[in-house]
Amino acid sequence: DGGITQSPKYLFRKEGQNVTLSCEQNLNHDAMYWYRQDPGQGLRLIYYSQIVNDFQKGDIAEGYSVSREKKESFPLTVTSAQKNPTAFYLCASSIGADRDFLRTDTQYFGPGTRLTVL
C-alpha cells in the first residue's frame, strides 16, 4: 500500500447524495486508476488516467466522475445516478507506458475505501 493513500477508509452515504473518494500518490506515477470490487466479481475498472487533465472511461463508468488536475491526485465522485454504489473502491497507480520502457505496467494499489449507502 505504500505511496498511495485513500481516504476515508469507511464512508456512509444517504441515497441521492454525491460523495467524493480521495486518492493521492507520491510515487511520481503518470497513470492512475479506479476500480470497484464486489464479492465474487473481482475488480472492475471505473476510470483511468494516463496523464494530467486527461482520463478515459473504464468498463463501468456510468454514475461516476473523475478529475485529474494534479499528477498526484485522482478523486472519484460517486453520483446519485449510480444505482448500486455500495462496494469497496480501490485506487491504483503505475509508472505509465510512456516512461516504463519495459512496458511492465505494474499497478500499485491503495488500501481502499468501503462505501455503504444507507
Add this chain to the structure above:
Amino acid sequence: AQSVAQPEDQVNVAEGNPLTVKCTYSVSGNPYLFWYVQYPNRGLQFLLKYITGDNLVKGSYGFEAEFNKSQTSFHLKKPSALVSDSALYFCAVRDMYDTDKLIFGTGTRLQVFP
C-alpha cells in the same frame, strides 16, 4: 476476447503442504502476467509478474509462478503453505490493445489450515 480465468473460487490446503492457485489466460501475442494478493479490507499487493525469459518467476513471500505457453496458464505456487498465506489471490494480464490496463480474474480465496 481477452480474459483471465481462475477456475477455483476457493483452495484449501494444510499448513506445510505445497499450494497451487490456478490461472489461465486468453490474449493474442505474448502475455504480460501478474499475481496480486489481498488481505481482508486491504488493497491489493503485487506478488510477481512474468514479462519474458525464464518460465519460472519468483516473487514475494516465497511465492513463485510458472508460465506455460502451450497450456496458456500461469499458476501460482508455494512449496510450503503458511496460515498467514490465507488471503484472496488475483491473476491479471495486460490488455494488449490498451497497454495501460490490466484484466483481472475473479479471484481465488486461499485458506490454509493449521
